[in-house]
Amino acid sequence: MEFFLSEDALFLLIGLFLVGAVASLLAGARINDGGRVANAAAHAMAALGSVVGLGMAFPVLYRGRGVAWLYSGPFPLLELSFRIDGMGAYFLALASLVALLASVYGYGYLRHFIGSGRLGSFGFFYNLFVGSLLLIPIANQALFFLLVWELMSLASYFLVVFEHEKAENVRAGFVYFLMTHFGTAFIILACLLAYQATGSFSFDTWREAFGTLSPTGEAFILGFALIGFATKAGLIPLHIWLPEAHPAAPSHVSALMSGIMVKTALFMLFRFFFDFFQGARVEWGVTFLIIGSVSALLGILYANAERDLKRLLAYSTVENVGIITIAFGAGLTLFALGQERVALFALAAALYHLLNHAVFKSLLFLGAGSVVSRAGTRNLEAYGGLLRVMPYTATFFLVGSLAIAALPPFNGFVSEWLTFQVLFAGVIGSPLAVKIAFLIALTSLVFTSGLAVACFVKVFGTTFLARPRSAEAKAAKEVSWIMVVPMGVLALLSLVLGLASSPVLAGLTGIVASIGLTNPATLGFPFLEIVASRHAFADVLPLATVAILLIVILVAITVAVRLATRGRCVVIGSTWDCGFPLSGRNEITATSFSRSLVTIFRGILQPTKQSTIEYHDDQTRYFFKSVSIETGLRDVYRERLYRPVNAALHFLADRIRLVQTGNVNVYILYFALTFLGVLLWATHS
Secondary structure: OHHHHOHHHHHHHHHHHHHHHHHHHHHHHHOOOOOHHHHHHHHHHHHHHHHHHHHHHHHHHHHOOOEEEEEEOOOOOOEEEEEEOHHHHHHHHHHHHHHHHHHHHHHHHHHHHOOOOOHHHHHHHHHHHHHHHHHHHHEOEHHHHHHHHHHHHHHHHHHHOOOOOOHHHHHHHHHHHHHHHHHHHHHHHHHHHHHHHHOOOEHHHHHHOOOOOOHHHHHHHHHHHHHHHHHHHOOOOOOOOHHHHHHHOOHHHHHHHHHHHHHHHHHHHHHHHHHHOOOOOHHHHHHHHHHHHHHHHHHHHHHHHOOEHHHHHHHHHHHHHHHHHHHHHHHHHHHHOOOHHHHHHHHHHHHHHHHHHHHHHHHHHHHHHHHHHHHOOOEHHHOOOHHHHOHHHHHHHHHHHHHHOOOOOOHHHHHHHHHHHHHHHHHHOOOHHHHHHHHHHHHHHHHHHHHHHHHHHHHHHHHHOOOOOOHHHHOOOOOOHHHHHHHHHHHHHHHHHHHOHHHHHHHHHHHHHOOOOOOHHHOOOOHHHHHHOHHHOHHHOOHHHHHHHHHHHHHHHHHHHHHHHOOOOOOOOOOOOOOOOOOHHHOOOHHHHHHHHHHHOHHHHOEEEEEEEEEOOOOOOOOEEEEEEEEEEOOHHHHHHHHHHHHHHHHHHHHHHHHOOOOHHHHHHHHHHHHHHHHHHHHHO
């Protein structure tokens, strides 16, 4: 265990990902085997690196003693500074676990790209992406963090456009590239302002400067950080890249982007508001409550209206990020109001849902990848009946659906129930204005929970039940074991994290309590001691008892029904359907399932409908030859927010371009006027 707390482990972690990147690139270019060696090298080295990441996180979580390393960089302000504290270890463990399972799955998933000549470059960017994901939680200096953050963004861009022959993927990559750098610009501004206020890019110095910043300076730093990281997290209305980029990437990359990458933005928001600059005003907490409420409700509404399986899961990510933001905002508000005990509980709920979402959303994206690889399409209308031919995938996808729909005894229920409890506590113990914000969040969460159940009933029913609605679905087969095993592990984790809620919540409470401690060596949250003192928080929800009781009742009912019906003879006959032959055309489709919801919320969703009719005779038009109807949703964010901003930027750019005359004499005049202005400013100052 001591090895994983040493510098050797850090070098091994970085080295494995660098070797994986270079080895897969060279294997793809030099070995003429269609990319088999490159595929194996890319995913094997990423998996090994993830195991080392898990090894480095575990001793910190177990012993409650962090570590830090500092190396001078080649540039004066750049230091390679690492720090593994409680929060860092928690995110490092989470990222490593999902990356390990995604890498095992990805080796099997990408085998159908062998011979395409692109697996070498994929392995290069995949290792850089996973490596940067693991370095972000332990980066401890702003410039070094920005370097790793940019590496993560660029590497993930190349993974999004992996299938670049598809025009929609290139378009998705462009939107992702644009939005991610929009967010990065605000993050850089926040870091520069923090440097101006503290005189250092070191996160340790920022922690020590707590309480010395002016209210205006702190407001600008936190505001820029909120915009920058909210863009990466996919909070509405900065989410437009997310439903484009996640479906375009290979499915195990989508799992990493949805399960981990968007969480790095939430992790940094935790850092900025609770670790670096503590004591944010109550208005910030209310802001998070409102943003989270809007994102959660609109995210699940858009998910319900989707027919594209991976886009639906992407919108569901927007919803769950909104739920985490609600719990985070509740914690921030309650801290500002002096209710520290409940605030600690709220932040633990946020971390719990973050963990849960990483597990069940990764499971669902891997399940979606298996379905898409067999059916050849992401269109829910072309599935059906896959339960009989893909039983393992169907079972694990069902577990993920139950977990994300927050049904007991799975993990999603625990964290959502905790969030409900926190919101009720906020309603009871807050001033009137803040109480309204808590009520809005509570109402949003109620609607979101109900709509999530409807959404995943639609997904599972139209994908795995009834009859196949396409030839590809009818001919589908189960995926290989190397793709099934990671899904099975994630499904098991979804159940364990639900049943073992007490020790998990106790551990998370200890991690939250360690935030803000300047010296990582004095974190003081030994796991066993926290478990021993779990009565302080974890017994608020005796979920383990409830879950075990529920399982016992279900088993008892099953046994009773079996005993009561054991003597009966079941006759299976053909279904009568008014004389028509039964086929996939007789079934309820994804569109028809969600039609009522889309109609009820048409004011928000803005549905569109286009009909095309072809007649046999253009003159009489009594008999039509064919009728086609295409339904969709208006992209109100592009139309009403991004296009006006784009038009305004073009207008300003045209005006500014007027100064570019091409005349050297004019440029010299600009220089002289600027020089004169600077002299006048220096004289007066």
